[in-house]
Amino acid sequence: MFTLDQARAFVAVAEELHFGRAADRLHMTQPPLSRQIQKLERALGVVLLLRESRGVRLTEAGRAFLDECRHLVTKAEQAPRQARLIAAGEVGLLRLGYTAGSAFSILGPLVASIREELPGVAVELDEMVTARQLGDLRSGRIDIGLARPPFDADEVESTLLLTEALMVAVPGDHPLALRDAPISSSELRGEPLIMHSPEQARYFRDLVTGLMDVRDDQISHTSSQVLTMVALVAAGQGLALVPESARRLGMAGVNILPLRESPVDLVQLHAVWRGDSTNPALSTVLPLVRRLGEQAAKG
Amino acid sequence: MFTLDQARAFVAVAEELHFGRAADRLHMTQPPLSRQIQKLERALGVVLLLRESRGVRLTEAGRAFLDECRHLVTKAEQAPRQARLIAAGEVGLLRLGYTAGSAFSILGPLVASIREELPGVAVELDEMVTARQLGDLRSGRIDIGLARPPFDADEVESTLLLTEALMVAVPGDHPLALRDAPISSSELRGEPLIMHSPEQARYFRDLVTGLMDVRDDQISHTSSQVLTMVALVAAGQGLALVPESARRLGMAGVNILPLRESPVDLVQLHAVWRGDSTNPALSTVLPLVRRLGEQAAKG
């Protein structure tokens, strides 16, 4: 076989049509260049050049091989640059899992700022609940997730991205809908409630039950999706406790009102990732994620 | 920079995910392989592999670089084969010039048999008069021509491809049109004649004037194209002397009849090429051309 150096040498000779000038261009002397070309021709079993007293001509095969060599040489020059960019995380793919809820709050700004500041990083989005995010992180199917606590600190690293209050979603025609002051949990006693699914939305379920008493016969529906819950409220099926960001849904016929017992930072959304991830795109994106979290804490 | 051998080595390690097995596959021992990969990584400034106690994993950059290397290696393996095929003339381009007249006779069979027997040889066709063919041969713009004599034997080689008789093209409504016996040149005295252009179709002009007397006032038109001449005959502009192959035009309203004075091998068509051509496709095609000439001589 032949070497890349031989390919480069042949390109030089074929372009200069002169061994001496080609040798200059390659920063070497003429005799070893002649030998390399001879060796190349022997390796191929093909005459590439016609040596004439006044220089050199290309054979037909030489012309074709010249094209191949040019491609080969440029490709060989591109490859390392590409690899370096990927290693630096400036180019690459970030597979991101997110909860349906986060789509109303931090997901948009996060994806937008990645696109703007790291245009080489492609983001692959996949909506999934927290539990599946953790599983997919472990198996390497995603690189980062936007999820609800709790996380096993041995398995993943995380940073707080966003906090918000839990609020009450009330149908527009409900007596409480026009209330100015925060609603107290005691006022919800006896009201039909749309609750979070205990498996798929364990985090919210626990938040709500930690905040107030919920009687089983009070639960009219269970759901794992904020969108569904608000839609059911609009349909008059009951009240629901949802994060403040649900307001962004702009669902007609539903008022989303403060709940006295909820601290403003009750509901948390974190970014989660594997500390031992080998995807350089993750390391590049992480500072940006942390900055977004700090901005949210301040603003 | 890196070498093709390093690329091959990296592909082997990346596929085996094991230095020992990769070394086996490359028919070498493990330590130099390790060194080559280290050197490759140093040259790129990128970590491609994560060495772990139980083998090796690829980094993100490594995965990308693996793709590049595979392309590079396969391309490097293809290139010589391509060059060898071209050198053998089994693949390539043959630029062929032909006179308009030859298009009615030998051109079709020639191109067809090249396509069939040498499917790798592409034929580029260019219609041009003999004089331009000789010029384009000299300058290398065509590889072979189908032309009329004479040729300068110092400049080109040639072989006789085809001979035919000169015939008389007569309008269907002309008194001679129904004649069974060959027409004699004396019968053409006084008839309006469509003659060959003395510059563009010198060969035919000389053949005709060598065969019979042509008075200047007898010439109604001059043309360099057989097709034009026959069309003018059909239009009743006069008679014309054309090679037998003009019959293949199948022009309605024109009868093409034997001329008593013309030997059957009066009009010659030769293949012409440069003896010092460097196009291997020419050497491959030439035997086929010669065979076609012999067949035509017999049949």
Added chain:
DNA sequence: ATAGCGTGATACCTTACAGGTATTAATAGG
């Protein structure tokens, strides 16, 4: 714990071959 095994890295040697200098061979032009 620790002995043993599997795996990649290192140390050191030998040799092949790349590239350098000096020279020759071939050819065209004056």
Added chain:
DNA sequence: CCTATTAATACCTGTAAGGTATCACGCTAT
């Protein structure tokens, strides 16, 4: 016929490739 141009050859030297022997590290199993 001599000279200038250009590629090829002869010969030398140093770099770096590949080989063997060995080390270092981290699991696994007893």
